[in-house]
Amino acid sequence: MAKADVVAMILAGGQGARLGVLTKRIAKPAVPFGSRYRIIDFPLSNCVNSGIEIVGVLSQYQPLALNTYVGNGHPWDLDRNNAGAYILPPYQRAGESSWYKGTANAIFQNKDFIDDCNPEYVVVLSGDHIYKMDYSAMLKSHIEKGADATVAVYEVPWEEAPRFGILNTEGDDAIVEFEEKPKQPKSNLASMGVYIFTWSTLRDALIRDEADPESSNDFGKNIIPMLLNDGKKLFAYRFSGYWKDVGTISSLWETNMDILDKPEDINLVDRSWKIFSRNPVKPSQFIGTEGKVTNSALTDGCRIYGDVKHSVLSESVVVEKGAVVKDCVLLPGVVVKEGAHIERCIVDFGTIIGKDVKAGPSIEGEGPYTNHKICSEGICVFERSLKIKDGAVIPANSMIDSDIEVSDEENVIESTFRV
């Protein structure tokens, strides 16, 4: 591998358990987002647009879909001769082997990969945020300030600060303290999970962190405090563009809706900072005679014969005649049959919503699928590859999961199949 100034490592191994059935079969970064993207398209495209050509993708949980999706990196121009996208799963070594124990351990286990690239700087990214960011501007600030580490921060409303990892700073944004979810925050600068490290400093810290059996091997919890204790120079880098975490069902839903309600915020049509994605090779959308589409985002292969309002549809979604889809996020290949009426639903890959099915916040009550831990704000989530029974009535906050045992009469799943 050629020497590079900077290498990016995307932490894409997490399960994303708060997304419920959506991450049953695939890792969170591979979850479709915004009609034609996957979540990981955002950090990958940011890397390429920032001029970073070596990108390690650390995968662990359900890696098949993610590995297939990233593939040889071609859709992001990451199929270079001496650079590109590298899938980095945990692997067996002589004598020992282990899964990635934490974010810092995942990088530690790949230090040989980074050493081979021999970079000055390493950018560490998480694979679960929707944002457009120029990492090269952040690197410039890192170099100018002579920093050992730079952490991107986002000013959140004070009342929300207790939900985030908060960085307390002084003077010219020098970091003095990191607090994970502080009850009484001293600052409203939330860590975005975007770090730039000088590799020699990080390498040393990772080795020491690994030697500490008490450590949870986490960047926020362990590495940043260690560097602060050592008196290293850490700076916050303020980012003020659009940035959203899509770690929960409600935030995933809201962030999808932002594309419709505030299209200028994420500005996907900006040709100077395109978000690249793997193309599904499908024909253009078709809207039929009785089809009606308003306030919605659609992509290739969609065929609409019914009424679609305020919804985000991925490729090859079919909405049949007389069906109503409102405030929904439909992932690739979903079919909504005649007469169905669904609102605030997130429907995973290929699931068929049967005729006259009703689902959404207007349907009161609770059923065996009600799940207040995963679902909120009335949003229903459907697992992939299901056929939902014709006429099924599904109340708000349901998570339709084929692993839930229910009586025949309460069961809304007619069958499951593989897409």
Add this chain to the structure above:
Amino acid sequence: MFNNVMGLILADNKKISLGELSGPRALSAIPFGGRYRIIDFMLSNMVNSGVKNVGVLTYNKYKSLMDHLGTGAAWSLDRKNDGLHILPPYVNSEATNINGDEELAGVLDFLRTSRATYIIVAASNVVLNTTFDDMIRSHENSGADLTVMYNRDATKYGSPSYILDVDDDGFVKDMLYNPQKSSSNKCSLGIICLRRDMLVDIISKQMSHGLTHFGIHSMVKMFDEIKVHAYEYKGTALRINSVQGYFNSSMSLLDESVRNDLFWSGKPIYTKVKDEAPTLYFDNADVSDSIISDGCRIYGNVENSIIFRSVTISKNTTLKNCVVMQDVHISENCHLENVILDKNSFVRPGVRLVGHHDYPVVIGKGAGI
């Protein structure tokens, strides 16, 4: 699926003009069907048949074609062995005249370096979705020297048409060019297959007679010398021989059976990827019976139309029976009917423009009205 068949696509046709649409580009590079160029169909047909070595023969205006094809990666034709070969006219040692018009000499080199047994040669004025397995099998079984593909619904699609007169055994006994009155409805689709070595022989012979132009039907016309078999194609095939033919073919995509046959048969049509954003339909968007591509922003009314990528249709604007190519901006309060707008054109507010369905108005590439 083949590994002994190569392909050759004739990217342009000197006999066919689509006015302003073919002005800046080769015939096969004309945008079609929302997100494709005409050549995408034939290239995909070849790739879907397992053909891994495809030549694209051009003679001029090949810039937009080359932009589109690139390395052939979109069709999985960026290969070490074989792959995509763009064959512009060039002068080599075998050229007999030096006017840059030596198609045959260029083709000959391409043919000689391949090890394929058969070659499929296809014109680029026809849109269909098929594989060539059945045609090759029929060619082998018939014992013919050359097999030509035809279909039967051709009469309404205009000039140039080559009508085949076929005997009871399926061999061609006559071919008529644009006949006034015809005894047959078997119209050539401009797709032939034959042995590669036979094509090398034919071309060498043509060159020694001083010919320079490569023509599919000049080979079909050799039915007196070689055995030419006719193979009927029964699926949807759209001919694009004129602006009218282009318009009719485009509009026929709004028919569900045509769309299913061309796009949803399980054989994908590949094209260059653009990474546009999803299309946004706003509050008052009213779209029906239309094909819409990615990256559009729709505020107005669209009826019975084909909209390509990254088109803006503003508020209080109505489009009816229109074909709107990539990156066109249509301002507010416009009314367009039976109009073809080429790439990058711009329609200012309040424009009213109505063509006839038999004679659509064409707005050229980059024009502002």
